[in-house]
Amino acid sequence: MENNTDVAVEQFIEQLGLVAQADGLPRISGRIMGLMVIYSGPFSFSELASRLKVSRGSISTNTRLLESIGIIERVTKPGKRQDYFRIRENPYTDLVKGLQMRLENACKIVETAKQSLPGEWVEAQERLDELGGFYKGLMKSTQPMIKDQNHK
């Protein structure tokens, strides 16, 4: 039987799954994040699978994804065989880095187009500048969110 808090936790986890989905991440990744925001962990591999009721395959895929984008880290416990996972320090700066990479890519596309098109196409060049400026502006304004951390 579930109390109010359990329901709230479940809702939060589920909603973070949806937020992740809106950000282009798999829903399960968001749920893993949600779980780890609520509870300190670290969580073992199989805890994640049973707690979120998803296959071990999905846990494997999604933990690796979250690892790769810097949200969680894999840790081990002395004497324990299983992998454990927990949220990293400063986990969200890397999300901004991901955004920046996509913006960088978009900038390059615009830049390439500018150079490949005739300079006489003045209006096209202008609109390309406008689009490129938009991407650059976003990059610049989100730059401060990337605080420098201890790079090991």
Add this chain to the structure above:
Amino acid sequence: MENNTDVAVEQFIEQLGLVAQADGLPRISGRIMGLMVIYSGPFSFSELASRLKVSRGSISTNTRLLESIGIIERVTKPGKRQDYFRIRENPYTDLVKGLQMRLENACKIVETAKQSLPGEWVEAQERLDELGGFYKGLMKSTQPMIKDQNHK
């Protein structure tokens, strides 16, 4: 037979389709944008369909989408029956508005969780604050990109 410029245009349109996809928009929406960044337009409904080689149904759906998020506008020409479309002035500020709305939503989810969970869960509250702070930070840093425009 295609010259270099045609190829460049085609590539740009296609790549903007992919950028749109990465942003959670349908690919065709990106292609419509790309076309309109290169050529002044306005484009008639059927021009879009034939030029991009997609069905009229798709044009209808995607032009309405782009209209709704403020990227393009529908215009008419005197004596002409068809709808025409072109890129709006300041089209990209509304993209930021869309981002802000998603961030706002995420903030609410975090806020709701904070209030529904026991205050004794100190670490959870901290991590929620961290997450919420991240969303708020992004909102604040992108705020300046929304320049005020003439609201008709």
Add this chain to the structure above:
DNA sequence: CAATTCGTTCAATATAAATTGAACATAAGG
């Protein structure tokens, strides 16, 4: 070394989303 446990991989499946194309309503023209 047999039996578990663990994490990964990958083909199969399920799920979600975009795209099409036919049917439709409206308006215009002849």
Add this chain to the structure above:
DNA sequence: CCTTATGTTCAATTTATATTGAACGAATTG
């Protein structure tokens, strides 16, 4: 009227992606 052009809608299809579950290798245990 009849025909044509226009844009929308929606069920069917296609396409893309996420998720599962079985098979596998490696490591551990008894």
